[in-house]
Amino acid sequence: MSTSTTDRPPTATSILSLRNVNKNFGAVAALTDISLDVAAGEVVAIVGDNGAGKSTLVKVLSGVHRPDSGDIRFESRPVTIPNPTAALDMGIATVFQDLALCDNLNVIENLFLGRELRRGRLDEIAMETRSWELLRQLSAKIPSVRIPIASLSGGQRQTVAIARSLLGDPKVIILDEPTAALGVAQTAEVLNLVERLRDRGLGVIMISHNMADVQAVADRVIVLRLGRNNGEFTVGEVTPEEIIAAITGATENAVTLRTAKIDLRGVKTAQSTVDKEVTR
The missing domain is CATH 1.20.5 (Single alpha-helices involved in coiled-coils or other helix-helix interfaces)
Structure with a gap:
């Protein structure tokens, strides 16, 4: 079932709401009147073709780009997101497609990179304990937190990146193409992680090109086309063909x-x- 978000007021249950958000780069309109809602314990998939505005939207929500106009509300309060630190402090964490992990560092060092725990010197015991806590929350299948990231599989790397995003106790997590370039088993592992995030009561925004992944874990699907909203669908009431038709702009x-x-x-x-x- 397709509905329109653009003319709908933000709901009381939404953690994050956008209304009529615009972003231009010179003469290029990257986002035009974008609207969406994300509630606690909900997975919202954002889909669209290349150039649809997905990456720009992620960067607006993560504080990399500032929108030119529009209304952003977090927990019903009007907010601005001037930089990535402000997004994290607010409760919006982003796991970008490249994961930003250091292959030569171990799991603990990657999880706490730039946010190390200190009591005069590095508190390695506290960081290791916290690392295992985060990984257990995700039911992660990682043999040791002392092994280098380079020795982990793609799914395990994605797990570490998601675990790192949980350090600040966020309320919304944005996953940018979390299953890209992963095999079948690793994809299933990451989709299980997405469901665990939802079960923990987090709002999850998942950017994806894979309709099977979207229908497996998403509750709603927002379609972007040429920088605009082009449909909102409830999973279970829509076919992949209908979503693809909205993506391409054709019935x-x-x-x-x-x-x-x-x-x-x-x-x-x-x-x-x-x-x-x-x-x-």
Whole structure:
């Protein structure tokens, strides 16, 4: 089912609400009148083709870019997000696609990089204890927090990046293409992490190109097209073909036409069987 967010007032249950957010880069309109809501314990997937504005939206919410206009509310309060530190302090954590992990450092050092615990000197025991706490919250399958990041799989790296985002006890986590370039088993591992974040009561924004991943864990889907809202769908009430149609801006596209051809082929076969029975 498709609904419109643009004209809807922010709801009382929303942790994060955007209304009519705009961002231009010179003459290029990257975002135009973008609106969305994210509630506690909800996974909202943002999908769209390349150039749809997904990356710009992530950077606006994470404090990398400041919007030119529009209203952003966090826990029903109007806010501005001038920089990434302000976003973290507010309770918005972002895990970017490149993960920003240091391969030569171990899990603990990556988790606390720039936020080390000190009591005159580094408190390695406290950091190790906290590292295991974070990883257990995510039911992470990591053999040791003392091994270098370079020795971990793609899914385990994503786990470490997500665990690091939980250090500041955020209320909203943004995951930018969390399953990109992962195998089947690793993708399943990361999707399990997304569900655990939702179960902990966090609002999750997941940027993704993968419709199977979106339908597996998302509660709602927001479609961006050419920097604008182009549909909001409730998962379970929408098909992948309908979402793809909104992404492409067409009600008919290669996927839906292919499906229609298959259905038509079935109808023709059934009709041919009926005709044979009639002529006997």
